[in-house]
Amino acid sequence: MTAISVLDLTPVPEGSTESQALHNTIDLARHVDALGYRRHWLAEHHGIPSVASSSPEVLIGHVAMATERIRVGSGGIMLPNHSSLRIAEEFKVLEALHPGRIDLGIGRAPGTDQLTALAIRRSREALTADDFPNQLGELLAWGGHAEFPAGHPYARIKAIPTDVMLPPVFLLGSSDYSAQSAAVNGLGFAFAAHINPGGAIGALRMYREQFVPGYVERPHAILTLAVIVGEDDEHAAQLASSGHLSMVMLRAGRPGPIPSVETAMRFQPTDPQQRMILEQVKRSMISGGPETVRARVEELMVSSGADELMVTTLVHDHEERKASYTRLAAALDIAVPEPAAAESVPA
Incomplete structure (x- = not known):
């Protein structure tokens, strides 16, 4: 049976608040934990009114405390926004406090617009630097899964706690670059088909073909x-309309909270660009009744060869979002697992 997991962007519904969205994330985590989902990952985004997931490392600790079985992680930490040492320390602390239940998903996009990214990284040099491979190498070395090269200036620095290794590391991406990087470093890989629906099959094939055992012994996609x-x-279709309109607004440069179904159902694109964006957004989302979704999801899992399914659900109403995950669990026949045991590799 394919494992099913959750990618949570902590959506902010129109008429609610960012603070309530954070509490909704905790509530959703308890819900999917009881349903038998394998992982609950929290995203990193900044300055986007429709999502409140600005600090996944903080949310991970709270979600782990509020749940019993489910693995909790980042989907992902945008590594160029941070120092590798700081991320190594944060996730080793999380692993020490919640052993065997933490994942570290790493991305390389800023997760925001260029001006906000500049404010986060504090210099134009940091904003334009292309040193992700070096950052990743440092992270793995401080995490206890690699060695610094001889003579490296950071070799004597320790990421505390030193008696804990980094939890399982995954690279996240929507391109061949991320797939190749995950493969050559021997890491797990998560492909964002909700961003690039047409790229999954090729990227996951490349990942498997080029995989070299390293941090994990076998590929996990x-x-x-x-x-x-x-x-x-x-x-x-009614529920999906809110997410459709939210993405149209975002891509048109007018981001806002997730609109209600009533607002979204009244929306009519007024120009060719809006119509094009709306069609692209609809193609990137799978919506339907349980049997419709089951058939489509199973088709994509077989064609991609993925080991695990991760689902993000963007709707206006929090209870409807929970209900969607309930219906998905029933449609794909997942079962409640036993309490989590320590897990050193992404099984």
């Missing part, structure tokens, strides 16, 4: 999809 499961196809 996660396929991330945007999925909404309604009571039937019509109900799902």
